[in-house]
């Protein structure tokens with residue numbers, strides 16, 4: 700059901716590769732909610748992906764841009780301003796890639812050229828987009844800029860590798876630029892920290908299936924889907940969230956506040972006999988004494 704939340708608004712969406720992409724769902728919802736949108740992705744992604752198909756469905760255009768190239772972003776912002784006939788209201792940064800993750804290189808053996816690439820693609824690109832947009836005065840007052848993050852920015856999760864560092868930087872950029880853009884133009888800058896989601900980028904993470912099952916069991920509301928993430932992004936682009944800025948907002952069914960859940964404990968307990976490191980302790984004895992006490 701649409702609420703016309705974005706009626707009259709215009710926005711630029713990075714990162715819709717295929718119909719699994721979070722950005723794809725955001726584009727569909729934003730369009731459904733009355734927004735005019737422009738899509739962009741890296742030239743290689745436009746060759747491999749289905750972005751043109753989405754553009755047709757949303758009655759719009761795709762402008763190629765490598766988000767690590769300031770020149771490409773300048774061209775992208777100029778063309779977007781041209782298409783919209785003036786300033787616009789929101790931007791979604793939905794970009795992530797780690798060559799170390801792709802090549803299965805572990806965190807204690809990182810290739811530093813790849814590491815720099817991870818940071819450039821997944822985090823610095825956000826700064827570049829914000830900086831170029833500000834210099835070109837591309838966004839209307841009270842605009843909204845979002846990037847997508849993951850809880851590994853705050854807590855160590857096995858297998859997330861150098862993407863964890865990239866997400867920490869991404870969230871920091873949202874705070875630092877959020878101050879500047881907020882004070883000058885009332886533009887808000889936030890990150891949404893999303894549950895693990897089965898997408899092309901997500902599937903690169905080691906053991907995604909196990910991770911999704913674990914976080915689903917840990918979260919009282921269950922994992923958030925890409926569609927639900929899109930609903931949340933649309934709300935953050937709307938005028939209903941005008942005073943939220945410089946935040947990292949968890950959209951994860953409660954996972955980030957949990958330590959252990961009953962549903963996770965149920966699965967964990969199943970092979971506890973084989974691998975428990977506290978085998979020498981007589982738990983029955985302790986429980987018994989505790990009950991007596």
Ligand SMILES: NC(=O)c1ccc[n+]([C@@H]2O[C@H](COP(=O)([O-])OP(=O)(O)OC[C@H]3O[C@@H](n4cnc5c(N)ncnc54)[C@H](O)[C@@H]3O)[C@@H](O)[C@H]2O)c1
Nearest residue numbers: 714716720721741744766794795847895896898899900901
């Ligand atoms: N899938 C998950 O589990 C999950 C969880 C939390 C956050 N996120 C974040 O959500 C965002 C979107 O990822 P997704 O899961 O939808 O996967 P996805 O693979 O569909 O999207 C990633 C996008 O990044 C684009 N990209 C890569 N390099 C680029 C470059 N140089 N210039 C421009 N674009 C480039 C890709 O073309 C692709 O469209 C990422 O920031 C990701 O880290 C994903």
